Amino acid sequence: MRAVIQRVREAGVAISGSLVGHIGQGLLIFLGVGEADTEADADYLAAKIPHLRIFPDEASKFNRSLLEVQGELLVVSQFTLWGDCRKGRRPSFSRAARPEEAERLYQYFVDQLKYKGISVDTGIFGEMMEVSLVNDGPVTLILDSDKVF
Numbered sequence: 001m002r003a004v005i006q007r008v009r010e011a012g013v014a015i016s017g018s019l020v021g022h023i024g025q026g027l028l029i030f031l032g033v034g035e036a037d038t039e040a041d042a043d044y045l046a047a048k049i050p051h052l053r054i055f056p057d058e059a060s061k062f063n064r065s066l067l068e069v070q071g072e073l074l075v076v077s078q079f080t081l082w083g084d085c086r087k088g089r090r091p092s093f094s095r096a097a098r099p100e101e102a103e104r105l106y107q108y109f110v111d112q113l114k115y116k117g118i119s120v121d122t123g124i125f126g127e128m129m130e131v132s133l134v135n136d137g138p139v140t141l142i143l144d145s146d147k148v149f
Contacts, residue, residue: 001031001032001033001034001037001041001042001044001045001105001109001144001145002031002032002034002081002082002142002143002144002145003029003030003031003032003045003049003081003142003143003144004029004030004078004081004140004141004142005027005028005029005030005049005052005054005140005141005142005143006027006028006133006135006138006139006140007026007027007054007055007135007136007137007138007139007140008023008025008026008027008028008074008133008134008135008136009024009025009134009135009136010022010023010024010025010133010134011023011026011028011074011131011132011133011134012074012131012132012133013074013076013121013122013123013129013130013131013132014129014130014132015123015124015127015128015129015130017130020122020123020124020129021074021076021121021122021123022074022121023071023072023073023074023119023121024071024072025069025071025072025136026066026069026071026072026073026074026119027049027066027071027072027073027074028073028074028076028131028133029049029073029074029075029076030076030077030078030081031045031075031076031077031078031081031106031109032077032078032079032080032081032082032096033077033079033082033096033097033101033102033105033106034082034095034096034097035094035095035096035097035098036095037097037105037145038105039105039108040145041105041145041146042105042108042109042112042145043112044145045109045143045145046109046112046113046116047112048143049066049073049113049143050065050066050067050073050113050116050118051065051066051067052065052066052141053065054139054141055068055069055071066118067116067118072118072119072120072121073113073118073119073120073121074120074121074122074123075106075109075110075113075120075121075122075123076122076123076129076131077102077103077106077123077125077126079093079096079097079102080093082095082096082097083096099126102125103125103126106125107125110122
């Protein structure tokens, strides 16, 4: 499972111009589910992300987590995180999970975050979405549950 995490002052997701999700200060998470991913991968990311110390303290050092700043999360599904561009010019998505399993694990990931008491908003799985954000920093991180980076 792969996640691109952006620290934001605010973020929103719309479908056909209608807002379906919005947060204030917190993290925008683009989540991609791979064909070999399981609930253990979702558990790993759901445990790691809220505790990442990527928010500034009074000395402007990365010392506070999402939980400490009482931030919100916006989680948007993005299978293109599994795009393989090593050959040719068209990305291959053969390592992305099938839609049914990807949606199940995406929802499982969101539920795990909500169980922690975090305010979580989402896009709508499988829909074409317009994502807007005010990146804070900018701060952008990439996580992979297989810990390849």
